[in-house]
Amino acid sequence: MNISTILDMAAEAFGDRIGVVSGDSRYTYAELRAAAVNAAAAIRASGAKYVALLDVNSPAAPVAIYAAAYANVPYVPLNYRLTAPEINELIERVAPAYLVTSADYVKLITPRADVQVVDRAAFLSLPATSEEPTPADDPRAVAVQLFTSGTTGKPKAAILRHENLSSYIFGTVEFAAADENDAIIVTVPPYHIAGISAVLSSTYACRRMVQLEGFDAKAWLAACREHQVSNAFLVPTMLQRVVDHLHDSGEPANLPALRALAYGGGKMPLTTIQKAMALLPEVDFTNAYGLTETSSTIAVLGPEDHRAAASSEDPAVRRRLGSVGKPGAVEIEIRSDEGKVLGPEEAGLVFVRGPQVSGEYLALGSQLDNDGWFPTKDRGYLDAEGYLFLDGRADDxxxxxxxxxxxxxxxxxxxxxxxxxxxxxxxxxxxxxxxxxxxxxxxxxxxxxxxxxxxxxxxxxxxxxxxxxxxxxxxxxxxxxxxxxxxxxxxxxxx
Amino acid sequence: MAKTVLKAGGRFKSAVCDTQVMVIKAPAGEYALSCGGADMIAPTATGGGTLDPAQAGETLIGKRYVNADESLELLCTKGGKGSLALDGVALEIKQAKQLPSSD
Incomplete structure (x- = not known):
């Protein structure tokens, strides 16, 4: 269940299709695979135990994800917004490493003998290898390691195994579901779980990824129009900025190709989603709730739920616009502080179980209980029909x-x-x-x-x-x- | 038919066509996994033999194949002419649980 299979399949079935668009560069799935295979050979030759990325979105991000998988080492994207001491502390934790970066960030890195620093452009133009990669069959191998933000101490290293990520992708995405003209715009940074799942699910759906280095409402709208973007994912603040920009500028939305807009990663204010639905009435909105430790999305409020809630007179249906929807390929239950399983409308702690749930940190080990349930540390409740409402973090x-x-x-x-x-x-x-x-x-x-x-x-x-x-x-x-x-x-x- | 242990993550290829599969989940024990009427082999092994016309129903890339009680699930990673069978019983296509695109 090695995640490199995802790219193998896209390259096999749609090798000539454009997979990544970033500024002026274009990569077909065959080219993306060739770049990842070449990089895997360089990574293996370096003796690195990790592939790290310290950079904004670029083709190097998907190439590094798959190259690490081909080379049988974990991929570790680092938060480039951290301070230099914080970044170097994380680098020390993954050494010996093969570290991909760019001119803007290389200056933050303190050189060390056991870390090979490679510029993004060089990483993307490595010599071709004739050696076919031999990714391990072990589904328990670690595919991705993500450092949490560390609000209460040293950042924890969350571990996602190949079996977690592949069961999420194979269980929720239909292979080659995208049309030739479909495109998704990716604006979340590479070190966020949503940035990683966007790469994996877009590759598996054979959907072209349009990358933006950073987010700006005007640039996002322009890129959506230029590339006829059909799918998008935004965190609530980004959607708020798009809504505000359209409102303040009086500019018409003019996004005829956009069919689906998913959001998640934080609480969506009711007024923002209502305004967005009014501005983009043809667009299918999906609220996606997930965590790093659950390989991304575990619950979704789909387009029909959005429309039903927005047009209903029934308060129980109307309030679902503020819900994160129903469980996807997982089970969800609510427990009291004492551990008792609660019924509908009873608020407590949100627990989740399923093959995509890793719930595991390096050194700390698995946080799952004996029955496989992971404590999300989010508070919330389910309604009688199983819609999940979140109520903040337990710590808050x-x-x-x-x-x-x-x-x-x-x-x-x-x-x-x-x-x-x-x-x-x-x-x-x-x-x-x-x-x-x-x-x-x-x-x-x-x-x-x-x-x-x-x-x-x-x-x-x-x-x-x-x-x-x-x-x-x-x-x-x-x-x-x-x-x-x-x-x-x-x-x-x-x- | 030779029997083999199937494990999640394991890969096999057809001896008589282009089909390749990856094991998503598998029951304990030993089973005969075939494609196109011939035992499936390790991805690095060399095939041979001819496709049984009675087992040439085609296997499609990206489709998941299951046995009757869904204790075995395979993902086709490369399509081919042969059809898949476990202990001589044909595998069926499993419909993916469709979720709205969330990322």
């Missing part, structure tokens, strides 16, 4: 006097105030209750709101225990590059 829950309070429900109420543009609710230390509720609020330009009226709004909509005891106004909230709000930074405000 505010425990006030023994009562669990989810920041999400308070944020939703505050976002309903006409003057509020953005908000994050976090825990603050409280002598009486252990933890109290605090909020950082960003007001819309030219709008005003008093602390007291915001507190009153929460009290009237929820109950008094949910009322933020402290509210600060900010110009903007801190986000990471993928649009996740940095709660730990906001919490510092209230210490």
């Amino acid at each position: 829950v505010i425990v006030r006097g023994g009562e669990n309070i989810s920041p999400g429900e308070i944020e939703d109420v505050l976002l309903g105030h006409p003057a509020v543009a953005d908000v994050a609710v976090v825990a603050m230390p409280d002598e009486q209750w252990g933890e109290g509720v605090a909020a950082a609020v960003v007001l819309k330009p030219g709008s005003a709101a008093e602390v007291a009226e915001l507190q009153e709004l929460v009290k009237a909509s929820l109950r008094s225990s949910r009322v933020p005891q402290k509210i600060v106004f900010k110009d903007a909230l801190p986000y990471n590059e993928l649009g996740k709000v940095l709660r730990r930074v906001i919490r510092q405000e209230f210490v």
Whole structure:
């Protein structure tokens, strides 16, 4: 079940089809395979135990993924937005390594004897080899190692085995499902699980990948038009920027080729998805929920669910626009803090089980329980029909006097105030209750709101225990590059 | 028919046509896996013999093939003229669980 089989099959069936478009370069699947096979020979000759990538999106990313698989070593994409000391610490953890990078990032790397640094252009023009690769048959071999963001300490190394990734791809993607003219635009960085699954599923579907180095709403719209993009994946912040750009510029969307737009990687504000659906009524929207440790997507809210929710009078159906949908090729259950399996509408911890779930970190080992369930550390509940609603990270829950309070429900109420543009609710230390509720609020330009009226709004909509005891106004909230709000930074405000 | 142990991740090719498969899942024990009427062989082995016209129903790249209780599942990684069988019983195409494209 080696993932290199995915590229073998695409090259076998559609070798002449364009697989990757990046700026002026084009790679057919046959060329992509040749580049990966040549790179695998160089990697094997180097004696490296890992193939690392420190770079933005380029053809080197898919080539490195498959070359590592052909060479039987794990692929480790590194976050190029980290500081130089952080990057070098991660490099030390994967040495001896074969490290692919480009001029912008090579200067961050401290040279060391056991790391062979290779420029992207050189990596993509290695001499041809006549040697056919012999990827291992062992389905337990590690295909990808991803470092987590390490918010609470040293980054953990999540491990995805060939069997995890291949069961995700073979179980959810139909081989060669794409038409000759289909194209997907890839804007998530290579070090994100969504960036890796986009490469694997697009190759297996034989769908052309259009790569953008970074995200910008205007450039994204232009690339979609130029390459007649049919499929796209965006994190919520990116979709928000596309919606804002279209709204502010008055520019018509003009994306006749776009059929499917998937989003995930964070909480989607209800207003953003509603606006996006109104701006792009012909587009099929899919909400994809997944984690690094689950080889990407585990639940999807499909296009029909979106349309049914948006047009329904039934509140139970309407609210599904805020759901992440139903389990894909996995099982999902909700458990209480004590481990009891909960029924519909009962909020608790989200657990997932299935062949694509790795739930494993290097050194720490498997986090699966005896029955194979992985604790996602997300909180949520299922409705009577099995739609999953998420309610924030377990770590973000505010425990006030023994009562669990989810920041999400308070944020939703505050976002309903006409003057509020953005908000994050976090825990603050409280002598009486252990933890109290605090909020950082960003007001819309030219709008005003008093602390007291915001507190009153929460009290009237929820109950008094949910009322933020402290509210600060900010110009903007801190986000990471993928649009996740940095709660730990906001919490510092209230210490 | 020679019997062999089938393991997930294992690869086989047809001795009499272009078909190649990868084992997705397999039951414990030894089985005779054939394509085009001849035992399937290791990917590096050399084939020979002729395709049995009665076993020439074609195997399609990208399709998954299962036995009746779906305890065996093969993925065709290269198509060919022969049809697949386990202990002489023809394998059937399994429909993929279609999900909306999410990435």
